[in-house]
Amino acid sequence: MTVDKLTLPSPAKLNLMLHILGRREDGYHELQTLFQFLDYGDELTFAVRDDGVIRLHTEFEGVPHDSNLIVKAAKKLQEQSGCSLGIDIWIDKILPMGGGIGGGSSNAATTLLGLNHLWQLGWDLDRLAALGLTLGADVPVFVHGRAAFAEGVGEKLTPEYPEEPWYVVLVPQVSVSTAEIFSDPLLTRNSSPIKVRPVPKGNSRNDCLPVVARRYPEVRNALNLLGNFTEAKLTGTGSCVFGGFPNKAEADKVSALLTETLTGFVAKGSNVSMLHRKLQSLL
Ligand SMILES: C[C@](O)(CO)[C@H](O)COP(=O)(O)OP(=O)(O)OC[C@H]1O[C@@H](n2ccc(N)nc2=O)[C@H](O)[C@@H]1O
Numbered sequence: 001m002t003v004d005k006l007t008l009p010s011p012a013k014l015n016l017m018l019h020i021l022g023r024r025e026d027g028y029h030e031l032q033t034l035f036q037f038l039d040y041g042d043e044l045t046f047a048v049r050d051d052g053v054i055r056l057h058t059e060f061e062g063v064p065h066d067s068n069l070i071v072k073a074a075k076k077l078q079e080q081s082g083c084s085l086g087i088d089i090w091i092d093k094i095l096p097m098g099g100g101i102g103g104g105s106s107n108a109a110t111t112l113l114g115l116n117h118l119w120q121l122g123w124d125l126d127r128l129a130a131l132g133l134t135l136g137a138d139v140p141v142f143v144h145g146r147a148a149f150a151e152g153v154g155e156k157l158t159p160e161y162p163e164e165p166w167y168v169v170l171v172p173q174v175s176v177s178t179a180e181i182f183s184d185p186l187l188t189r190n191s192s193p194i195k196v197r198p199v200p201k202g203n204s205r206n207d208c209l210p211v212v213a214r215r216y217p218e219v220r221n222a223l224n225l226l227g228n229f230t231e232a233k234l235t236g237t238g239s240c241v242f243g244g245f246p247n248k249a250e251a252d253k254v255s256a257l258l259t260e261t262l263t264g265f266v267a268k269g270s271n272v273s274m275l276h277r278k279l280q281s282l283l
């Protein structure tokens, strides 16, 4: 049966740890990071068109149509596959932009997987991830959809199986520019590489945290408040801050207290992304 319409989730990610090992000649940083997904995210709806046009119908404040990672992903896949079909796309956007939870990268990955399915291209995940990497360092992990230890700029992935707690995620109302944090002279860039797997306990720090906390009082405040209840961590280059709890009831209780003054949400950690669970159910 051919399908011409599809709605797919686009989950957030967390960086459970993030170490910066050095800077490459092209300016990008060599990292070691542990990615896990959240059962929380945007939802994209795709409808095939036969005239080759690619159109995103939902407007994004501050992001022109052709700069949107959804449109960029669709255009690249169309060009590289030589497909003559087009697509109409709508998104229900709930993930904050510039929050370090990978919304843009996740949207790009959902688009690649959705169009591969609808256009019946038959590309495998490695090929889609390689295309995705040209759109952003975090796209490959969303394409593969498995919690992973990542090296390089985030593209060398080894599956890992961290615990899957319930998280409270706080969303300070500031957008942090990833480029700005990576160019800060005070950033730690010489962490020793971890050579054993799974990542040994005691390595959960995020090397970006001191620089982000110094620049953004809102992030500092969120870390302090959540830190009263559990280990409070920064994801990516922020702004989001998160902490794990053994069950939903405890996470809900802490969230209710903190979201009186801050924005935030509760979501379950997951080692298989909800995008991949949905795609599996379609096969
Ligand atoms: C920090 C992480 O969020 C960890 O998951 C990601 O590595 C960031 O990935 P991203 O948002 O997709 O970032 P990109 O759009 O690829 O890069 C934004 C900018 O951040 C800097 N950048 C990013 C990733 C990296 N490993 N080294 C860098 O120096 C570069 O100046 C780059 O121009």
Ligand SMILES: Nc1ncnc2c1ncn2[C@@H]1O[C@H](COP(=O)(O)OP(=O)(O)OP(=O)(O)O)[C@@H](O)[C@H]1O
Residues within 6 Å of the ligand: 062, 063, 067, 068, 069, 070, 096, 097, 098, 099, 100, 101, 102, 103, 104, 105, 107, 108, 138, 178, 236, 237, 238, 239
């Ligand atoms: N579909 C999209 N969704 C979100 N942002 C987009 C999208 N397309 C382009 N962008 C641009 O990308 C920037 C980064 O967005 P994103 O949501 O990926 O940030 P992030 O959560 O900090 O990501 P990361 O964790 O990968 O650093 C936005 O500020 C916006 O200008």
